[in-house]
Amino acid sequence: MMKIELTKGDITKIKSDAIVNAANSSLLGGGGVDGAIHRAGGSEILEECRQIRNRQGKCKTGEAVVTTAGNLSAKYVIHTVGPVWNNDEEKESQLLANCYRNSLKLAESLEVKTIAFPNISTGVYRFPKELAAKIAIQEVKNFESEVIEKVIFVCFDEENEELYKKLLERD
Ligand code: AR6
Numbered sequence: 001m002m003k004i005e006l007t008k009g010d011i012t013k014i015k016s017d018a019i020v021n022a023a024n025s026s027l028l029g030g031g032g033v034d035g036a037i038h039r040a041g042g043s044e045i046l047e048e049c050r051q052i053r054n055r056q057g058k059c060k061t062g063e064a065v066v067t068t069a070g071n072l073s074a075k076y077v078i079h080t081v082g083p084v085w086n087n088d089e090e091k092e093s094q095l096l097a098n099c100y101r102n103s104l105k106l107a108e109s110l111e112v113k114t115i116a117f118p119n120i121s122t123g124v125y126r127f128p129k130e131l132a133a134k135i136a137i138q139e140v141k142n143f144e145s146e147v148i149e150k151v152i153f154v155c156f157d158e159e160n161e162e163l164y165k166k167l168l169e170r171d
Contacts, residue, residue, distance in 0.1 A: 003150045004140060006168060008161045011154040012040035016074055016116040018066075018107050022123070023079040025058040027065070033118045033156070037077060041070035045077055062098030064106050076110060078103045082121030085128065093135055096121055100139035108147045116152040119160045133163045 011019050011033060021037045024030050027049040029038045038045055048067035052059070059065055064080040080103050083095035099120050107115045117136065121127035140151050155161040 005152045008155050014116045016114040017112040018076040018115045019074045020117045021079045022120045032123045041072045044070040062095040064102040085126040104143045114150045
């Protein structure tokens with residue numbers, strides 16, 4: 001079973017083999033955690049994102065791609081595109097679950113031992129935080145891995161930290 005850790009702070013400062021980025025389908029950067037990762041990781045990340053764009057086009061919602069982590073201490077950045085919340089709970093929940101599952105699958109294929117997730121879609125994309133936290137925890141718990149040893153949920157705001165604490169203590 002993978003160990004689950006909860007921490008509050010900036011994901012670019014976290015020590016982990018892979019960190020996950022809440023990107024958009026252009027893969028060309030943005031604000032929030034995406035902006036922070038590109039700023040701290042440097043231009044190498046954007047350059048690889050461009051190469052991926054040229055190869056496969058945009059990244060669809062729920063899917064994930066990998067680049068170098070540039071100047072960050074991680075080995076990889078896994079970019080996944082969360083859904084924009086538009087009140088279609090069933091569809092958007094599935095898509096958010098896909099983000100976590102596809103990121104974990106990719107991490108496993110890269111033989112990553114630790115992976116850190118931000119609270120995907122809960123910023124600009126307005127996904128309800130409690131539902132997003134439940135989905136994130138469920139997907140991580142349901143993922144069976146012989147390779148990944150630890151998953152770190154990195155909360156940036158207090159509300160998410162409290163929600164994760166409550167949900168993780170419950171089970
Ligand atoms: N470390 C960890 N978490 C962070 C950080 C950080 N440095 N900065 C913000 N967060 P958002 P989304 C949290 O808006 O909702 C971008 O422009 C933040 O508090 O970054 O998936 C992309 O390019 C929130 O809980 O991502 C897309 O266009 C969580 O990260 C769009 O935003 C996600 O907030 C994606 O929207």
